[in-house]
Amino acid sequence: MAKKILVVDDSKTALMMEREILEKRTTYQCVTAADGQEAVEKAQQEHPDLVLMDVVMPRMNGFEACKMMRQQPSTREIPIVLVTTRGEESYMEAGFQSGCNDYITKPVNGAELVALVQSYLGE
Amino acid sequence: MNDSKNASGQKVSGTDPMNDLRLGAARKRLAESRNQDDAIEGLREIIANFLGSEEIGLFRVDRGTGTLPVFWSFGIDPEKYDLLRALGEAGLRRVMRGECHVDLAGGDRSGAMTKVQAFVPIRFANQTIAILAILRLLPQKLAFDRHDMELFKLLSDEAAQPLFGSNVDSKLATEGPGMRA
Numbered sequence: 312m313a314k315k316i317l318v319v320d321d322s323k324t325a326l327m328m329e330r331e332i333l334e335k336r337t338t339y340q341c342v343t344a345a346d347g348q349e350a351v352e353k354a355q356q357e358h359p360d361l362v363l364m365d366v367v368m369p370r371m372n373g374f375e376a377c378k379m380m381r382q383q384p385s386t387r388e389i390p391i392v393l394v395t396t397r398g399e400e401s402y403m404e405a406g407f408q409s410g411c412n413d414y415i416t417k418p419v420n421g422a423e424l425v426a427l428v429q430s431y432l433g434e
Numbered sequence: 435m436n437d438s439k440n441a442s443g444q445k446v447s448g449t450d451p452m453n454d455l456r457l458g459a460a461r462k463r464l465a466e467s468r469n470q471d472d473a474i475e476g477l478r479e480i481i482a483n484f485l486g487s488e489e490i491g492l493f494r495v496d497r498g499t500g501t502l503p504v505f506w507s508f509g510i511d512p513e514k515y516d517l518l519r520a521l522g523e524a525g526l527r528r529v530m531r532g533e534c535h536v537d538l539a540g541g542d543r544s545g546a547m548t549k550v551q552a553f554v555p556i557r558f559a560n561q562t563i564a565i566l567a568i569l570r571l572l573p574q575k576l577a578f579d580r581h582d583m584e585l586f587k588l589l590s591d592e593a594a595q596p597l598f599g600s601n602v603d604s605k606l607a608t609e610g611p612g613m614r615a
Contacts, residue, residue, distance in 0.1 A: 324479035328459040335455060396482060398574040416574045418486040421452030 313340040314432050317359035319350040319376070320394070321368040325417070329363060329394075332421045339432065347371030351379045354386045361431050363424075366395040366406065374409040381410035390431045394419060453581040456484055457588055464596045473596035478508050480589070481568060485582055486575030487551065491517050491567040492597075495530075502565060510569055517567045520550050529555050530562045534586045536578055552578065554586045558594035566593075 316339050320326045330341045342357050344350040348371040350364060362380070366373035373393050380386040390412045395402070398416040406414045413427060460480045467473035474492075482488050491512035494505040504512045518526065525535050535553040551571055556564040566589065571577070 322479040322483060324459060324463045324476060325483045327463060328456060328483065331455045331459055332452065336451070396486075396488060396572055398572065417482065417572070418484050418575060421455060 313338055314360040315340050315342060315357060316428065316432075317342050317344060317350060317353055317357060317362045317364075319344045319347070319353075319362065319368070319373070320365040321345050322365070325365065325394075325419075329419065329424065332419075332424055333363075333428065336421070336425050337428065337434075339428070347373055347376030347379075350376045351383075351386075354380055354389060355383065358385070359389060361428060362389055362391045363428070364391060364393055364411075366393055366397065366402075373411075374405060377406070377409040377411050392427060392431075450581060453584065456581070457584060460484060460585060460588055461592060464592055467596040470597065470599060473593075473599075474506055477566075477589070477593060477597065480585070484585060485568065485578070486572045487568045487570065488572065489569035491569070492556075493518060493565045493567065495561075495563050495565070505564060512567070517550055517569070518553075518565070521553055525553070529553050529565055531555075532557055532560075532562060532590070534583070534590065536583065536586065538578055552586065555590050556594050556597065557590050558598075563594055563598065 316333055318326060318329050318333070318341050320329070326343050330343065333339050333341050342353060342359065344353045346368045347364070350362065351371070354362060364373045364376060373395070377391050377393065380389065380391065391410065392413040392415060393406045393411045394415050394417060396417045403414050412431070415424065415427060463476045463480060464473065467476050477492075478490060481490055489509040491507045491510060492505045493502040493512075495502060502518055521529060521535060529535050532555050534555065537551045550567050550569055552568040554566040554568070555562040556566055
């Protein structure tokens with residue numbers, strides 16, 4: 312069975328791009344969410360193998376969603392990679408404090424994204 | 435091996451599958467825009483996610499008055515910076531003819547001023563109907579590359595219709611020649 316990635320972003324463009332890369336360049340299956348709250352719900356329903364999540368989003372941002380997933384027994388162990396335009400050290404530190412496993416910045420390099428995801432899920 | 439030309443007319447050898455996916459996503463996002471606001475949001479998303487800038491100005495060509503009023507902006511106040519002046523008359527003429535004007539040397543990291551990194555003509559029916567100005571790059575984006583030039587070309591060729599829709603034809607009919615920065 313294909314491994315599943317939950318891709319979360321309020322930008323339709325980013326979702327489209329990340330999904331295209333992951334589904335066309337790997338064997339993973341993607342499900343999507345448009346904000347942090349939906350991501351927390353989808354993570355509980357879909358049990359993804361990895362979450363790839365934007366930070367700045369309406370309703371619930373990526374840091375808050377990451378913290379919530381870490382508090383839920385069913386999502387506590389899922390690797391979470393945050394994706395954002397903000398690359399400052401302090402911002403990345405806040406990401407790690409929220410419980411994420413990794414952090415990549417936009418604009419996303421497709422090859423780097425695939426390599427990073429494969430480092431968690433295998434090829 | 436496929437050859438293509440980038441926005442500066444330089445030959446680009448071969449294709450990069452990741453870049454093709456990026457171009458495909460940008461094209462799809464623009465084409466699927468539901469209305470002008472959604473197209474503008476799509477343009478902002480493409481520039482932020484694929485080109486690495488969150489400072490954007492879009493100027494509409496008004497041939498009737500020979501001016502380029504601000505149509506939309508994000509992250510900056512275009513009036514404040516008088517962005518098009520940076521192009522100069524010769525640069526403006528080139529952009530109006532359809533050439534992208536891109537600073538390939540990389541971003542201004544001083545943070546003290548807003549420096550334009552790219553001017554992209556938005557074209558319809560062989561005419562420039564708007565100019566897109568992309569300003570400071572995100573800190574992690576060091577400079578535009580050849581793949582970015584292909585995305586500029588796509589925006590130049592395909593953004594007019596989603597952005598300006600049915601107004602494009604009627605506007606062109608009422609616009610005369612002449613333009614100033």
